[in-house]
Amino acid sequence: MKFVDEAEIIVEAGNGGNGCLSFLRMKFMDKGGPDGGDGGDGGSIYLVADDSLNTLVDFRFEPRYRAKAGERGGKTNCSGLGGDDLLVRVPVGTSVYEADTQELMGDLVNPGQRLLVAQGGARGLGNARFKSSVNRSPRKTTPGKPGEIRRLQLQLKLVADVGLLGLPNAGKSSLITAVSSARPKVADYPFTTLVPNLGVVSVGEESSFVMADIPGLIEGASSGAGLGIRFLKHLARTRVLLHLVDVFPPDESDPVESAEVIIRELEQFSPTLSVRERWLVLNKMDLLPADERQAMQEHIVEALNWTGRVYAISAVERAGTRELCEALMESINEQKRLLREDEDYRAHDQKVQEQMQYEIRQSIERARALWRERNNKDDDDIDDDNLDVEVEYRD
DSSP, X not given: OEEXXXXXXXXXXXXXXXXXXXXXXXXXXXXXXXXXXXXXXXXXXXXXXXXXXXXXXXXXXXXXXXXXXXXXXXXXXXXXXOOOOEEEEEETTEEEEETTTOOEEEEEOSTTOEEEEEOOOOOOOOGGGGOOSSOSSOOOOOOOOOOOEEEEEEEEOOOOSEEEEOSTTSSHHHHHHHHSSOOOOOOSSSOOOOSOEEEXXXXXXXXXXXXXXXXXXXXXXXXXXXXXXXXXXXXXTOSEEEEEEESSOTTOOOHHHHHHHHHHHHHHHOHHHHTSOEEEEEEOGGGSOGGGHHHHHHHHHHHHTOOSOEEEOBTTTTBSHHHHHHHHHHHHHHHHHHHHHOHHHHHHHXXXXXXXXXXXXXXXXXXXXXXXXXXXXXXXXXXXXXXXXEOOOOO
16 A cells, blocks of 8 residues: 555535525415525535544545535425535545645544535525515525635644654664554664654553654755655654664764754754754664763763753663653653643644644745756656555554
8 A cells, every 4th residue: 555645636515506486386376476495505525534544545546526516496495405515534634735825724633523625505595585575576596606616735644742753774663663562664774664653652551652753864855865854744743752863873973963964954844843842862872882871972962962851772672761751651741731721832832833834835845846856847747656655554
């Protein structure tokens, strides 16, 4: 199955039914009067979040959706049948944009959540509606209103509490494997992770959070290098970012320089995302002699001028991972409490999310423009399938 996290669709709500022009004609009733009924309302289109879906690939093959129109009114004041609403299922975590204006229409982040994306046309009125004391035989009716037609951009962002960030081979997949039941591909070469992976991390009874592992970044990712920034947007919904740094890289590169590459790419992608809560996680500490570990940690922290939290772990040996997960759970619970109880915090968080969404859309459009320029292709020549990744989902 393909993992597709962007798609464009067209939605057409149903038109309202026309009102009816009719006069009552019955035996022994020569002045029956107007009896034209109203038309039916057109069907609307809703997007519904479904947690059984995990990709937008189906929309590539079925990009147009039409709701039923309302029927015209009938005689004897019979109203037309209204058009049924159309419910279109999308994965949980889907953001919906108006394609022409890039305006965010809504985020579907909870299973069962609905979003109205095309309003059905209002019914037309029959001539019986216009009867009055001075107009006993009205011939006026109104047509049904047309339903809304919209071109939508769907963008899937995985819903997770914690996001993993780092260069290829920093140990992100090893960490999510160590702390959850997720089993991403792990190997001793870079770019083993080609699609995002989600894992549920349990911390005691009835206490857990979701961790997201995205493909590693390289220098120039914000300009489309490597896998580019294709998957960075999946970190937008996270509450905490873990910046993993390999303290003993096989190519003997400087861990400080490696960390700075990620910081620069994150700032270029979204300045707002780059200042979200981010913890420094120094991985593979078991590969260093015990008497050098503290000095290495202090060197990296000082060189980066790091003021946030720092954790030294070994994902493979599971050393320090328990303490890290407990601290993450505590931080996530505190943020959720503030969202429930503090109105100012909730309003600020909403503004931050909106600003992030805007910056992410701008970064994606810039990356696409650079891709088109390098490949000398117009918008119509781009084959989105070239940007998709094959992935097999397993329980």
